[in-house]
Amino acid sequence: MPNSLVSVIIPVYNAEKFIIETLDSVFAQTYRPIEIIVVDDGSTDKTAKILKGCQTDKINESSGINLTCMYQQNSGPSKARNTGIKTAKGEYIAFLDADDLWTKNKIEKQIELFRENPEIDIVFTDVKITRLKEGKIQQFIMFQEQKLDREFFGHDFIVMRPFEKLLKINFMLTPSVVVRKSCFKGSIFFNEKRRYTEDWELWLKMSLYFDFGYVNEVCVYVKDEGDGLSSNRLEMCLSSMDIMESFIKENETIRLLLKNGPMSKLLKDKYKWTGYYLMANKHYKLARDFYKKSMRETFDLKTIFYYFRTFFKVI
Secondary structure (H helix, E strand, C coil), X not given: CCCCCEEEEEEECCCCCCHHHHHHHHHCCCCCCEEEEEEEECCCCCHHHHHHHHHHHHHHHCCCEEEEEEEECCCCHHHHHHHHHHHCCCCEEEECCCCCEECCCHHHHHHHHHHHCCCCCEEEEEEEEEEEECCEEEEEEHHHHCCCCHHHHCCCCECCCHXXXXXXXXXXXXXXXXXXXXXXXXXXXXXXXXXXXXHHHHHHHHHCCCCEEEEEEEEEEEEECCXXXXXXXXXXXXXXXXXXXXXXXXXXXXXXXXXXCHHHHHHHHHHHHHHHHHHHCCCHHHHHHHHHHXXXXXXXXXXXXXXXXXXXXXX
């Protein structure tokens, strides 16, 4: 039986420094066939010229891979990914960012899990992250750092109750994910109106309908050049809370789960820890609002204490 086509979606913006190395990591895959769809999100550097050269040079070097380059006005990675998804011909959709790399057997391992477990719709892998923080390079393995193991997932290669676990932490980084294309329908696409945490929002949507599997092995190398507590991190924090509240408002089943048990505590803790983060970064009024929300869920003295400290701007 021939292998199924895998479509690799790569949004790029001013990626002239690293797009060739990223593409090389796809061309090096042990799995075939693959189609690569690069969506240039309005780059102003030499990205378009480099991609044109790749279309003529690299395809001749590697059988079983096709490279298509598309261009759109600068609209953000969500629209670029959605454009790629709608263009894709593959049975499976894989995502890769323009400055990240795959191990050579990444796709092969994920497709093997799909074949052995046809009920699974989404497969992700572990990731090694290299982060530049305050001028220093930090490296860590995501599963190890976040204690994402069999005890957390509930199974050796399947994620049990994925929605509940995703509310606690976004355990899927986009460059590690492969999804059956049939999952993309209706509203199940990246939210093009959201600037931050749009991937987490999509995984939450999918977790209500589809089954998740994982490969407990580092198959992706991610570069994170975010430096410390930036304004972007604030926006990401607020965006994630907005997503969570929207899901609760729109889904009656989730509201019922939140009334009692661990889900209720999860919501209270999310509000409280968001308050801590905002307060630590001197956003006192915003912190106060989240402490209020936490106290509406469960009243406790510690949250009251921090709530009143926001009036005196004391961390």
